[in-house]
């Protein structure tokens with residue numbers, strides 16, 4: 001059993017709390033993508049749910065915990081910093097459980113994500129600067145108002161929620177050799193990685209980050225926290241500069257590799273997911289396909305699963321990136 005902060009029994013218990021719309025997501029082999037990339041490509045689809053990303057798994061756990069604490073006299077409010085998907089998901093889970101949710105985001109965050117947060121009735125505060133500035137402001141708000149700060153990847157529920165994807169992969173009937181996981185703060189990689197190392201230790205766990213936001217990947221390679229001064233990537237969901245030490249420690253236990261990919265490969269990955277799988281993927285969700293494109297020899301003939309983990313994009317930007325793509329026959 002990997003020595004992370006996570007626990008398999010708690011992850012199994014999480015499945016009984018998370019809303020069914022986030023669980024048992026589709027998992028299937030995509031032959032057109034596999035033919036094109038020279039390997040078996042399995043897709044784990046995390047976009048066909050009300051918040052169009054995997055983050056609802058973790059926020060449902062957070063919200064359910066807060067709702068039961070509040071019936072014992074605890075608070076019914078939470079604040080988080082977000083590039084957009086965590087905030088969208090927390091707003092959704094919070095509305096379902098009657099919580100007051102505040103989301104802090106960068107003014108430059110993807111407008112479609114911000115619109116959805118507002119539409120769900122959450123309070124949205126925008127700050128100058130990037131995601132790290134939003135993190136600082138969320139800490140302040142939590143202190144000022146005495147409410148729960150939800151810290152993605154540090155708070156165990158966010159990792160345990162994502163880890164339920166790992167249970168579904170491990171339970172699946174088809175065998176696979178490697179899984180490609182988009183790496184941001186690390187909740188998904190540590191969660192899924194923990195479960196696979198416990199239940200399917202033969203599977204290679206590979207994290208993928210953009211070369212334009214490489215802090216966690218560099219940290220994993222150097223086995224110490226490495227920060228960066230700036231970021232430059234369209235993959236907003238995984239863009240951070242300050243890795244969390246506890247999450248890095250966990251990642252060191254469960255990841256076999258962490259790779260960086262170029263922006264043009266991320267765009268090509270989005271295009272291929274549309275063309276060959278009929279799927280709209282946001283940039284962070286195309287990191288796995290980008291990794292396959294960049295290193296075909298490594299994956300040749302192997303069975304690889306990629307988690308398509310979000311589809312919240314601004315329509316204009318998406319069309320600009322993907323262009324007039326034609327769909328391939330299945």
Ligand SMILES: Cc1ncc(COP(=O)(O)O)c(C=O)c1O
Nearest residue numbers: 085184185186187188237284310
């Ligand atoms: C679509 C998408 N992919 C990947 C990630 C990165 O996940 P994590 O922060 O758990 O590493 C996020 C984070 O919000 C995301 O929204």
